[in-house]
Amino acid sequence: MTERKPPGVDFETWADRQIREATERGDFENLPGFGKPLPDLGAPYDEQWWVKKKMRREELSFLPPALALRKEAEDALAAARRAPSESEARRIVAGINEKIAAALRRPPPGPPLGLAPFDPEEVVREWREGRAT
Secondary structure, eight states: OOOOOOTTSOHHHHHHHHHHHHHHHTTTTTOTTTTSOOTTTTSOOOTTHHHHHHHHHTTOOOOOHHHHHHHHHHHHHHHHHHOSSHHHHHHHHHHHHHHHHHHHHSOOSSSOOOOOOOOHHHHHHHHHHHHHO
16 A cells, blocks of 8 residues: 655645556556557547446446337337247237337337337248248
């Protein structure tokens, strides 16, 4: 732990001494990015830079609930079309239809949902057509 600044010593002098001693001990060597330029140094300032960087690093994303459900519905429809069996395709459609119905009963905040439950028979027909080709 760093020692406290002694009374009567100029803060800048004390801080400079702490940095010099740490450098002499080698405390700054082998740090990630050592000897490399600072990333995004020339980029325009963004108040949320650290949030965006963390989300990118953690592979997270944020969509309003309505848009997230639209994306989930799109992915579910694609998964149903690739399903290994007709019963699996029906199970996928039933699952997403439950979520869509719940969102229609109680609309989520954000943009309009713009979705209706999928017709399971239509999805299965498309699944069969995909298998025939």
